[in-house]
Amino acid sequence: MLTKDMLTAMLKRAAANIAAEHTALSELDAKTGDGDHGVTINRAMTAAVAALDENADKPLVQLLNAIAMKIMMCDGGSTGPLLGSYFMGMAMKAPSDTLSAEETACMFESALNNFSGISRAKPGDKTMMDALVPATAALCESLRGGGSLATAFASAARAAAEGAEATRNYVAKFGRARTMGDRAIGHYDPGAVSISHIFRGFAEASV
Amino acid sequence: MLTKDMLTAMLKRAAANIAAEHTALSELDAKTGDGDHGVTINRAMTAAVAALDENADKPLVQLLNAIAMKIMMCDGGSTGPLLGSYFMGMAMKAPSDTLSAEETACMFESALNNFSGISRAKPGDKTMMDALVPATAALCESLRGGGSLATAFASAARAAAEGAEATRNYVAKFGRARTMGDRAIGHYDPGAVSISHIFRGFAEASV
Amino acid sequence: MKKFINTPERLTAELLEGMCAAFPKHLKLVKEKLVCRAEDKARDKVAVLSMGGSGHEPLEGFVGPGWLDCFVSGDIFAAPGPHTVMEAMRLLKRDAGVLLITLNHSGDVLSANMAKQMAAMEGIKVKEILTREEIRPTEGEEGRGLGGCVLLYKIVGAAAEKGWTLDEVCRVGEKFNTQMAAIAVLSEIATHPATGGQCGDMGEKEMEICAGQHGEGGGVRMGMMSAKDTAELLAGKVIAKLGLKAGDEIVLAINGSGKATLMELFITFNDAKKFFESRKIRVVGSHVGEMLTVQEAGGYQMLVAKMDDELKALWDAPSRTPFFCS
């Protein structure tokens, strides 16, 4: 059972991880983009935490909507609208403040689904999708197979990390690295790395 | 006796010295000015040589006037108007194409005089005057004392070099170095160094 | 990084405040991020809106009669969020409609798309033109939106000022949009003014063409060349891309990327103009200066659009904005 409080703790842990890594993330973005991904993802996650604090007493669905709105109010480059729609997708499938394993899986699938709608990228395109897709798959498989939350998020975090790791071998089809062609090979996609830090945070907070 | 042909040879030798030194002169100017004195003095002396060639068959007075005009047509920064009025001053006292020792002394005094009129600097002010004044004094003293042209110009060149050397110890009262105050001490005045290269050329061509 | 700035967090807020305070007869700042005209345009005319991250000054300032009604600024190199774009649309909402000009960059496109969806829900009439005039090294690659947007602002701004309908403004804008091309040459990489980081690096004697804006590195590296050789190389690619031929008329603009001196830009313009003219392509409109910079990046963008009588009339129409004297 995933409670609102647990999700809050997970998100805060994820935000803390991003805060710790943001300089490195901007440095990654400098290799294939405009050097600001750490700034934008940190801004988005900081906004998420602010929304969490401001809306702590609201039902989960409102809380998630507030996070989405707050993120989309930031100047987030590519990251803002993407992450915003991710949380919007979560809100669409947050029926109560205590979610069953199946409801939890559905909520994360809905998030990915809404994200994909505006992203249009596919796995292998060297974007956040490369971490999000395997993480979501691993999470849902584990939850539906009866795994505990801790096991499920640990496996999601592993999958996200592997997905981010694999972006080194890809040519980018979306985002600023798109124009680099083969020269993007050898560099991590900063967005995918961010997603892996976020899922690592989820796992760390759910043990 | 200074003939038009000798003076022509002397000026060409002076111009050649400047051409060889212009990079170093700009570097000197970079220490206390805007880094272009080598460019402007070289432009002025190149103009002088062009005027010499174009007016080779004219009387000395016209030749000197043509040099002055040509120099003043260049974009010469401080150097152009100063050097232009120097040659204009020479032209004022060039009665024929063959000058006695006394006439030669008068011509160089007139040059200095006309130069001073627009310069307004005094010896010790860290300008071209620091080389011109002692060079002219040495030249005239030697000529009036019965020295040969070679001796006179050699002594003028020595005085110019000493004058330029001494500018290291001065604070600038004119030109771009004026605002540097004490910090100009330790640097040569590029204009004075140029004058010493020119008088060295005169000496080299009159042996 | 050696810059006269204050706290990195307030860079954009302070610069926009300063820009509007410096040109109070032209600009006013609404809600921290919306650079608007000092005097609003009549409500019965189409409003024109554009958006983008900051750090590209003076891009935000092409606002005024015959130009934009509003520029929505994001933070450094980061597209404004969908909500901020939406706010501007609400401000400009009118029966005549709103034209949004978006530059083809991932974040801008994502934000614009979400803002358009919200606008539709609120019944705001919005059309969009997406600029992607950048010339890429290989055919088929999709271009990004570079400084050509400024030329487009002039065209659609003039059409809107004349009272054309949204459809008409959009039509002429799209025509111009498909007839324009931009190509960038980069000789030094910009620093991110908040992080101090550099996007990529560049050899002492290297330059990169088709380099885009931030030094993302999607271009072709080569040895540094003279102004003339560089201008002719770029102009040749423009001619090929737009299929220009003898008798054609163009607008030619050289946009400094930040560090390039005006001396370099004027020399480059001169070389480019001569090259086009040697092909009997006439330069009927021109501009040289900083329009869309990337901090202190070295190099410039060559911006060219093929003109016809309708476009020429709009290009020459009187207008008023702080960064383009017509």
Add this chain to the structure above:
Amino acid sequence: MKKFINTPERLTAELLEGMCAAFPKHLKLVKEKLVCRAEDKARDKVAVLSMGGSGHEPLEGFVGPGWLDCFVSGDIFAAPGPHTVMEAMRLLKRDAGVLLITLNHSGDVLSANMAKQMAAMEGIKVKEILTREEIRPTEGEEGRGLGGCVLLYKIVGAAAEKGWTLDEVCRVGEKFNTQMAAIAVLSEIATHPATGGQCGDMGEKEMEICAGQHGEGGGVRMGMMSAKDTAELLAGKVIAKLGLKAGDEIVLAINGSGKATLMELFITFNDAKKFFESRKIRVVGSHVGEMLTVQEAGGYQMLVAKMDDELKALWDAPSRTPFFCS
């Protein structure tokens, strides 16, 4: 030095050609070095002329109705020769007279003096205003002419355009001249575009105030400071120099030296304006941008003039030139 240029010998010729070709409705080039109005001013009005070395773009371009009639350009950092100045005077010769504005630099002053002598011999009616508005570190030191000349061009250009007599134009110009001040801060040294040499050097974390134009080094070195602290330091010196007090009105302009980004300049303007206003000194006119650059020098010049009703009317008078949209 990494620049898009061609042969060093033709730098100035090419850049002036390019500048005039880029703005053909505003400018025309006469005899290689004279940047003149595309359409001459009526002969019964006073002509206004200025001069200076090149390399300071766009200084040569403040030409047009309500601005200069002609700018006489020298070569890089080198005043034009007396003959070239004389040529411009001949071109502008008229009964109404010619006003020459000279910036206080050794070469310019020498050239102007000789040209004035020649003009007198030819019966050309010329008056001169010498600008030396620079604030020096110690009192009594004579200042150089910095970018304040551009503000002066606006004032005397407007007065001449209104048909004032030479004496009147000169009077109002001298009034403005004595009420203006400029102070420069330098954070990076320019390179000479022909020789590639640098004038002096500057530590990683150093800046210099009262630095003048080329990095000649007559200023005061100190550690790099924030935009706000720097702006307030300079503004304080301006207030002291001009004796500004509560209730006074000023024009405030921030002139970028070349490398400074517009972001820095806008932030600086904002800080400076707030500082003056905190002293109850009102900013009634303003400008931010590149007016007199020194290649890619870092930093800027703060330009301030104390205004009265007569000067304000001239400052606000309509005018047309490529580099200042009024």
